[in-house]
Amino acid sequence: MSTDSAKLEVVRVVKSFRSRRGSLLALDGMSFSVAPGEIVCLVGPSGCGKSTLLNILAGLEPADSGQILVDRSPIRGPGRDRALVFQEAALFPWLSVQDNVAFGLKVIGTPPAERQARVAQFLNLVGLAGFEKAYIHELSGGMKQRVALARALAINPDVLLMDEPFAALDAQSRDRMHDELQSIWAQTGKTIVFVTHNVREALVLGDRVLAMCARPGKVKREFRFSLGRPRHMEDHTLVDAAREVLAELQDEVAKAMQEEVEHERPGH
């Protein structure tokens, strides 16, 4: 793929962490690029550095070396061109639903009238019209993630970064969120980087699926399937495709588990 047209480019990103047992290489020369309006799913065993990568993409953590380019210019810290949706909804419980969605708009000083219109527009988009005044503790897990999604979309980012946002939801809510995310994507044309450990989820959402190696993380193999949308986790073609990706990941999962054991072994 030509890098000229890329919305987001990850170039040889290296990141290591200091731990009690010395330095731990989390990402080892991770590279890929995402075209405008594309959904790329990163899938890999736990501890493969998926979340670390998203934190770096969001600008919350610096990479040790390598570059992140958005529209061909390197990022410096968090920016409004990228919004991150977390696994836990990370909503502010002291604010009502509408104030949560308006949070980012307030920071940039959007005038109140416009703010209100945007809040209404995005709550409507995620199917939560009528919940403006509700507080976070009154919402279910799925509703919380919708609010988080609306909050991220409200600042109108080009790139949506999603860190296992539906992992904590029950199966029904998750399936509904898959449908809604696909329809929101179709309506807004956002570029999305979606991280998950669930292969079928990656295939439901992704135009491309990048399978990641276990520690140190990098792209092991790229998959591109031509499946129609909207997709569901139970589609036969999808389940077949998932088997192929899973086979690729199987060694990695085993390797990750082996490493975890080695790493935790006393006296190692």
Added chain:
Amino acid sequence: MRDRATRVGFLILLLAVWEILILLHLWPTYIFPSPLSVGQSLWGGFSDGTFPIAIGVSLRRIAIGYGLSLVLGLLLGLLLGRVRLVDQALGGVVLGLQALPSICWLPLAILWFGLSETAILFVVVMGAVLSITLATADGVRNTPPIYIRAARTLGCGGSRLYRDVVLPAALPAILSGMKLGWSFAWRSLMAAELLYVSLGLGQLLSLGRELNDMSRVLAVMLVIVAIGLSVDRLIFRPAEERTRERWGLRSLA
């Protein structure tokens, strides 16, 4: 409902025992007054205006002293919780000072500020400010990192991050510090007013002792308890419960 019945029942029993002890004439009434005469003192104090005036004076002092403590405690707590150097330098001192009953500051306060309103306010502030500071520092230190990360990805940073995220996130902790600070402030004020001639409820107590008017002393004590308790029950407790609920901290009953 049953809890309340038990509590009221016990109070009635207590009053009954008290009245029986009086009827037995074990002690002279100037040492051990009857519930009825305490009630009369209470009524008298309110109708002749001495109680309302004293209450007004004490409440004014607590409002100023507590208000100052709140501002100082929040600022100091924010510094302690967020600036490592300040915490290392000052953290131990603050903890150590908390072991000192605030009334111990009175001699020093009188030397510094003379026999003035300021001396009393100083004692009140020293009583309340430390617990508010420590609770704020604690709350700020324990701000869930996820809130800060979420806010930063939404473009929030600098002082705005403190105002819009760190402080609200710490509110449950801050509120319990404020509640504790209130009870310390109220006790300190009463102690200071007792030891130091000035209007106020504390002085009514020492006046009662000088006049051997034990029923008045008890009546004033009741007023002090009533004020301390109602601020706690009517302001702090509901505020604390509401925030805990909204912040999702309330344990599932």
